Amino acid sequence: MITGEKRFGFRPDEIQFYRENGYVLAEGVFSPEEAAYLREETHALSQRLVEANAPGVVFGGWGSAAKVTDLPRELLHCHNVQYQSAAFARVIVDPRLTDRAADLIGPNVQLHHTKMFIKPPEKGAPFPMHQDVPYFPHEKHSMIAAILHFDDAPLEKGCVRVVPGSHRLGPQEHLTEGGFHLPVERFPVSEATPCPAKAGDVLFFSYLTIHGSGVNTSGEARTTLLVQMRDxxxxxxxxxxxxxxxxMILRGIDPDADAGPGVDSLSRYAKEQGGQTAR
Ligand SMILES: O=C(O)CCC(=O)C(=O)O
Structure with missing residues (x-):
């Protein structure tokens, strides 16, 4: 489908829920068949990467995950998967995803990065509670994550958990060792609100929303793709x-790309700050 017309989006009550709570679960965004296909693609990619001994694919999760559990921990992950399979390049521009993102951050939606996670059965690593803002702070705090679920993520699979309304606190001070995280005694994962999801559901949340997830203690992998997007x-x-x-513009246009051919907003910001964008 190639059209500028808006066709998908949140219901007004879902947008209201997001404004109040800093997160919203969009149910059934992708069909069970589409989710199954994307799950297969994710596991095939991870197998290719493991066979190629690609660095950093299999690891024990964030160092700080050890503060959440003493159990064995493992995570498979890869950034920017749209460079690895066309299935992911297609899904990140799918209007069912991007129209909903536009309802939360405005008509133009720009990619920050993508990241696939497989939490293996019985030992899928947890994430201590944290905000994403310390990793990549922005002026207007428009940044959101969308977690696409390719299989069911009930509580026992270590579904994502959130602190509702925490996006209104603004950026919080984080501990840095083993990945930015909040003190586990003050923010126990087990007390945060679970967001169980079905295959095909997408969980949207602000980069200010405090979130984390528990161990996958189930007998099945939890398979997700996180898409981080901003105005x-x-x-x-x-x-x-x-x-x-x-x-990369996933929806709409880049309104700051007015300084000459090939000059996109990110390159301009980099130039202003005397830095380089990754190429
Ligand atoms: O997928 C999860 O369980 C949480 C991921 C997360 O919190 C992150 O990547 O910042």
Whole structure:
């Protein structure tokens, strides 16, 4: 489908829920068949990467995950998967995803990065509670994550958990060792609100929303793709966490791309800050 017309989006009550709580679960965005196909693609990609001994694909999760559990921990992950399979390149521009993102951040939606996670059965690593803002702060705080679920993520699979309304607190101070995280005693994962999801559901949340997830103790993998997106006029301060593909317009236009051919907003921000974008 190639059209500028808006066709998909949230119901007004869902947008209201997001404004109040800083997150919203969009149910049934992708069909069970589409989710199954994307699950297969994700596992095939991870197998290819493992066979190629690609660095950093299999690891024990964030170092700080050890503060959440003493159990064995493992995570499979890869950034910017749209460079690995066309299935992911297609899904990140799918209007069922991007029209909903536009309802939360405005008509123009720009890619920051993508990241696939497989939490293996019985030992899928947890994430301590945190905001995403310390990783890549922006002026207007428009940044959101959308977690696409390719299989069911009930509580026992270590579904994402959130602190409702925490996006209104603004950026919080984080501990840095083993990945930005909040003190686990003050923010126990087990007390946060679980967001169980079905295959095909998408969980949207602000980069200010405090979130994390528990261990996958079930007998099945939990398979997701996280797409981080922003309003293209929202400047990174400072420019950090750049990656190939960042700046791609997923919906609408880049209104800051007015300084000459080939000059997109991200390159301009980088130039202003004397830095480089990843190429
Ligand atoms: O997928 C999860 O369980 C949480 C991921 C997460 O919090 C993150 O990547 O920032």
């Amino acid at each position: 293209p006029t929202d400047r990174p301060v400072p420019l950090t966490h750049t990656s190939r593909g960042q700046g």
